[in-house]
Amino acid sequence: MRSKIFLYLFFFMALIALYLFVSSNKIIEAKDAQLERLHNKIENLQDSVQQTQLKVLDMQYFSLENNDDALVYYEHLQLDDPSRYIADKLLETNEQKGDNPLIPYEGMESDFKINKIKILNHKWIIADFSDGKYWGELLLKYELKDDLGVDFTLIDHLLYTRSQ
Incomplete structure (x- = not known):
């Protein structure tokens, strides 16, 4: 009986470990995707700021x-x-x-x-x-x-x- 309890406990712990492993991988992938989207937004904003600065410099030329x-x-x-x-x-x-x-x-x-x-x-x-x-x-x-x-x-x- 005692060995069955340990077997069920071991099996239950293995399922919990498997669940944590799979869910942590999904969380990491989601965070990586979110980080990539933010990185792309930052690049776009930097390009936009650079274009705006060039426009401002161009507008200030005759000044x-x-x-x-x-x-x-x-x-x-x-x-x-x-x-x-x-x-x-x-x-x-x-x-x-x-x-x-x-x-x-x-x-x-x-x-x-x-x-x-x-x-x-x-x-x-x-x-x-x-x-x-x-x-x-x-x-x-x-x-x-x-x-x-x-x-x-x-x-x-x-x-x-x-x-x-």
């Missing part, structure tokens, strides 16, 4: 902040951020009553005002303007003088037409 040759023109003025200073001066033209004087169109819904500004280098600016319904773009030439005055000259402009 006064990243153009050391153009910034040399303003070293003697002791400006911390020439781009911000010039953009502020351009936005001050919006403060006049009526349409912005640099925009060669009359506002149809309200007054045309400059919204977005991109300072390309030490000579040119591209700007977006709108009256709330209609919009367009300007290409401006500017000159930052030694007395910190800024002269803006319109080079070209366009007004988008609404397609209906």
Whole structure:
């Protein structure tokens, strides 16, 4: 009787060991598959981050902040951020009553005002303007003088037409 109990106990322990062995292998395989999926996601995210960084660098190419040759023109003025200073001066033209004087169109819904500004280098600016319904773009030439005055000259402009 005692030997049968030990035999059943041994058989039962062997089944438990077999179950643990099989289930641990399945757990390890599942974890390995999950780890592989996470590794692939990380690689995809790294590629995506790299592509985004390249796009950002490409977008910053025409930018006064990243153009050391153009910034040399303003070293003697002791400006911390020439781009911000010039953009502020351009936005001050919006403060006049009526349409912005640099925009060669009359506002149809309200007054045309400059919204977005991109300072390309030490000579040119591209700007977006709108009256709330209609919009367009300007290409401006500017000159930052030694007395910190800024002269803006319109080079070209366009007004988008609404397609209906």
